[in-house]
Amino acid sequence: xKKIFISSLVVLALFTSCENYLDVNEExxxxxxxxxxxxxxxxxxxxxxxxxxxxxxxxxxxxRMAYVWGLNSGFTSNDPxxxxxxxxxxxxxxxxxxxxxxxxxxxxxxxxxKYPDYxxxxxxxxxxxxxxxxxxxxxxxxVPYKEAFNxxxxxxxxxxxxxxxxxxxxxxxxxxxxxxxxxxxxxxxxSEDIVFAGNIDKWLKFINTxxxxxxxxxxxxxxxxxxxLRNTRFALLNKKQDFITEDVTVNxxxxxxxxxxxxxLFKLYGLDDALSGWTSANRANAAGDYIVxxxxxxxxDSNISSTGIVDPRRSKMFxxxxxxxxxxxxxxxxxxxxFPLTEISRFGSFYIGRTGANGAEANExxxxxxxxxxxxxxxxxxxxxxxxxxxxxxxxxNLFTEGIKASFAFYSKSFGKATISVIDPLIYIADSDSxxxxxxxxSTDKINAIMTQKYLALAQWSGIELYIDHLxxxxxxxxxxxxxxQKNRPNRLxxxxxxxxxxxxxxxxxxxxxxxxxxxxxxxxxx
Numbered sequence: 221x222k223k224i225f226i227s228s229l230v231v232l233a234l235f236t237s238c239e240n241y242l243d244v245n246e247e248x249x250x251x252x253x254x255x256x257x258x259x260x261x262x263x264x265x266x267x268x269x270x271x272x273x274x275x276x277x278x279x280x281x282x283x284r285m286a287y288v289w290g291l292n293s294g295f296t297s298n299d300p301x302x303x304x305x306x307x308x309x310x311x312x313x314x315x316x317x318x319x320x321x322x323x324x325x326x327x328x329x330x331x332x333x334k335y336p337d338y339x340x341x342x343x344x345x346x347x348x349x350x351x352x353x354x355x356x357x358x359x360x361x362x363v364p365y366k367e368a369f370n371x372x373x374x375x376x377x378x379x380x381x382x383x384x385x386x387x388x389x390x391x392x393x394x395x396x397x398x399x400x401x402x403x404x405x406x407x408x409x410x411s412e413d414i415v416f417a418g419n420i421d422k423w424l425k426f427i428n429t430x431x432x433x434x435x436x437x438x439x440x441x442x443x444x445x446x447x448x449l450r451n452t453r454f455a456l457l458n459k460k461q462d463f464i465t466e467d468v469t470v471n472x473x474x475x476x477x478x479x480x481x482x483x484x485l486f487k488l489y490g491l492d493d494a495l496s497g498w499t500s501a502n503r504a505n506a507a508g509d510y511i512v513x514x515x516x517x518x519x520x521d522s523n524i525s526s527t528g529i530v531d532p533r534r535s536k537m538f539x540x541x542x543x544x545x546x547x548x549x550x551x552x553x554x555x556x557x558x559f560p561l562t563e564i565s566r567f568g569s570f571y572i573g574r575t576g577a578n579g580a581e582a583n584e585x586x587x588x589x590x591x592x593x594x595x596x597x598x599x600x601x602x603x604x605x606x607x608x609x610x611x612x613x614x615x616x617x618n619l620f621t622e623g624i625k626a627s628f629a630f631y632s633k634s635f636g637k638a639t640i641s642v643i644d645p646l647i648y649i650a651d652s653d654s655x656x657x658x659x660x661x662x663s664t665d666k667i668n669a670i671m672t673q674k675y676l677a678l679a680q681w682s683g684i685e686l687y688i689d690h691l692x693x694x695x696x697x698x699x700x701x702x703x704x705x706q707k708n709r710p711n712r713l714x715x716x717x718x719x720x721x722x723x724x725x726x727x728x729x730x731x732x733x734x735x736x737x738x739x740x741x742x743x744x745x746x747x
Contacts, residue, residue: 255334257331258331258335258338259328259331259335259338259341259342259345260338260341260407260409260410260412261412262324262327262328262331263328263341263344263345263412263413264411264412264413264414264472265324266321266324266325266327266328266345266348267344267348267414267415267470267472268414268470268472269320269321269324270321270324270325270348270351270352271470271484271591271593272484273317273318273321274593274682274684275484275485275488275591275592275681276484276488277311277313277314277317278314278318278355278683278684279680279681279682279683279684280488280501280505280683281301281311281314281683281684281687282682282683282684282685282686282687282688283508283679283680283683283686284299284301284302284508284556284683285301285683285686285687285690285709285710286675286679286683286686286687286690286698287508287509287510287511287556287698287699288507288508288510288511288679288680288683288686289505289506289507289508289680289683290505290506290507290508290509290553290554290555290556290560290564291504291505291506291554291556291558291559291560291564292503292504292505292506292554292560292564292566293506293554293560293561293562293563293564294560294561295503295504295559295560296559297504297559301556302556302557302701303557303701303703303704304700304701304704304705304706304709304710304736305732306710306713306714306732306735307714307732308714308715308716308717308719308720309716309717310713310714311713312716312717312718314355314359314713315356315359315360315363315713315715315716315719316716316718318352318355318356319352319356319364319368321348321352322348322349322352322353322356322368322369323368323369325345325346325348325349325352326345326349326369328341328342328345329342329345329346329349337405337406337407338406338407339398339399339401339402339403339406339407340398340399340402340406340407340408340409340413340418340420340423341407341409341412342398343395343396343397343398343399343423343427344395344409344413344415344423346391346392346394346395346398347391347392347395347423347426347427347430349391350388350391350392350395350430350434351430353365353384353388354385354388354430354433354434354437355684357381357384357385357388357743357744358437358688358743358745359688359712359713359743360381360712360713360715360743361381361712361741361742361743361744362378362379362380362381362728362741363378363379363381363384364376364377364378364379364723364726365379365383365384365387366379374722375722375723375725375726376723376726377726378726378727378728381743381744382443382445382446382744385434385437385438385446385744386445386446386449388434389431389434389435389449389453392427392430392431392434395427396424396427399420399423399424399427400424402420414470414471414472415468415469415470415593416468422464422466424462425462425463425464425465426464426468426594428457428460428462428463428464429463429464429594429598429599429602431453431457432457432463432599432602432603432606433598433602433685435450435453435454435457435606435611436602436605436606436611436692437688437692437745438450438744438745439605439609439692439693439745440692440693440745440746441744441745441747442747443744443747446744450611451611454606454611454612457612458611458612458613461603461612461613461614463599463602463603464594464596464599465596465599466596467592467594467595467596467630467633468592468593468594468595469590469591469592469593470590470591470592470593471483471588471589471590471591474587474588474589474590474591475587475588476583476584476587476588479493481587482586482587483573483586483587483588483589483590483591484591485571485572485573485586485589485591486572486573486574486586486587486589487499488501488502489501489502489505489567489571489572490502490572490573490574490583490586490587491574491583495583502566502567502572505567506538506553506554506564506565506566506567507537507538507551507552507553507554507564507565507566508553508554508556509553509554509555509556510553510696510698510699511537511553511675511676511679512534512538512551512552512553512565513526513553514526514531514672514676514696515530515531515533515534515537515551515676516530516531516534516551517529517530517531521697523656523657523668523695523696523697524655524656524657524658524668524672524696524697525655525656525657525658525662526652526655526657526658527655528651529648529651529652529655529658531648531676532628532643532648533627533628533631533643533676534551535551535568536568536570536571536631536643537568537570537571537679537680538551538565538566538567538568538571539565539566539567539568539569540565541563541564541565542563551565552564552565553565555701555702556700556701556702557700557701557702557703557704558702567680569582570631570640571680572586573585573586573587573589573635573636573638574586575638575640576636576637576638577637581636581637581638582638584636584637585635585636585637585638588636589635589636590635592681592682594682595626595627595630595677595678595681595682596626596629596630597623597624597626597627597630597674597677597678598674598677598678598682598685599626600619600620600622600623600626601619601620601623601670601673601674601677603619604616604617604619604620604622604623604670605667605670605671605674607619608666608667608670609667616666616670617660620660620666620669620670620673621649621660623670623673623674623677624645624648624649624673624677625645625649626677627645627673627676627677628643628644628645628648629645630677631643656668657669657672657695657696658672658673665695667693667695668695668696671689671690671693671695671696672695672696674686674689675689675695675696687709688745690709691709691711691746692745692746706736707736708736710735710736711735711736711737711738711742711743711746712730712735712741712742712743713735714730714732714735715727715728715730728741
C-alpha cells in the first residue's frame, strides 16, 4: 500500500470551481501547489469522494448481501455476492478506494501545523476518517492503520482490528475537541461544508451517532477489553443522548450541467450520459426476492410474519412489473443465485430521484437531488437497540416507533420540483404491531423486530449497514442464494490482489474457506 492523494477537489456550492490533483501513483508532497492548499479548499472534495463510495460501492455490495437486490430479468452473473466464490479479486475497490478516501481526510489533518486555524475542518476530517476505518475493520478485520497514512512507508504493517477500533473511539473524542476548542481565530465553515452547512451542533450530534453505531458493533463481542470499552463509552453517551434527528445529506450543488455533477444515485442507476437510456447498473440490478416477499406481506415462518401486511413503502423502493408483462401490477423479486427470464421489479423512481411532472423535469429532479449519508431512521433504530440491550436508558419501544415514523417521513419527502405522495405510518404501525419479527407487541425477540424495521428503513440507502447488522445480530433471517454450498454468509472479504502484490510481507493470507468461519481472522465484532 502506498500513501495516495486522490481527487482533492475544490467542490464549491455549485460545482463552479475544482482543481484536480488526481494521481494515484504519486505521493502528495510531489503534487504541484499542494502545500498552498488550505483545508477549506480540500474538504468538499474529500466529502464528495467518500459519499460516492458509500452510496455506490459500499451500499450496493451490502444490498446484494442483505438480499435487497437481485439480478434483473435477462441477466446472468458470476458475482461472488450470488455465488459465494470469493478470492482476492472480489470487490477490490471496497478496500482500495475506502483507504484512498480515508487518506483524503488524513491529507487535511496533515495541514494542522501549517494552518492551525481550521479546527472545524479538522474535526470533520477526523470523524470521516473514523467512518472509513470502521468499515475497513468491519469488512476485513486487521488492516494497516498506524503506518497506513505515512507517505514514507510504502508497505505498512497490519494492525489488530481490536486495537484499531479502540483508537477510533479516541479519534472521535479528538473530533469533538476540534469543534469545542474553537477560538476567535478559527475559520468558519463555509460552502465547503456540504453536509451541515456550518452547523456545529449538528456535527456534534453526528459524531455521537457515529459512536453509537460503532459501539453497537461490539454488542456480540466476547473480548473483555472491548466489552469494558463499550460499557464505559455507553455510560458517557447515556448522560446526554444527543443524536441526530434528521436525515444527513450531502449536496455540493448536484446539477445537470455535466455527467460528473449529477447526484450519485442518478449517475449510477438513472439515465446514461446522453439521458437517452438507462445505465447498465440500472438494467442489471433489481429487487431481491426476500425483501419483496417481506413488503408484499408474504413471509410467514418462525422468525417473521408479514402475512397480510402490505408495506406502503414498497412502491417507493421498487417498480411494479409493467403492464405489458405477465403478472402486471405486482412486485416480484429475483431469487438470488438464479437467472430470471421473467420480469423482475426494478428500482423505483423515488430511489433514483427520477420523478416529476414529465421526463425533463424528472431528470432535473434526479440529477440535483441530495445524497444521503445517514437517515434519521437509522439514528432512531440505533437508539432503540441500545435501549433494548440496556446500554442506554429510555423507552426502546418509543424509539422503535419513531424509527418507523422517520422512515415513512423520508419516503414522503418532496425534492426539487417533484411532489411526493405522503404515506401515513400509523395504520402500518397498528396493523403490524402483533406480527412476530415486524411489530413490537407480537415479537418475542425485540431485537429481531428492531433489526427488521431498520432493514426496511435502510434498504437500498445504506445496504452495507444491513449486511453488517445481519452478521452481528443474525436478523433478519434471510435465505442464502440458491446453489451455494456454504451454510452462512461470508464474515469478511479477502484482501485485494493489490495488497498481496505490493505489501506481501505484511498482508495476512486469508483463504476462501476462512471467510465463512469464525477464526482469528474474522472481524473483531464477530469474535
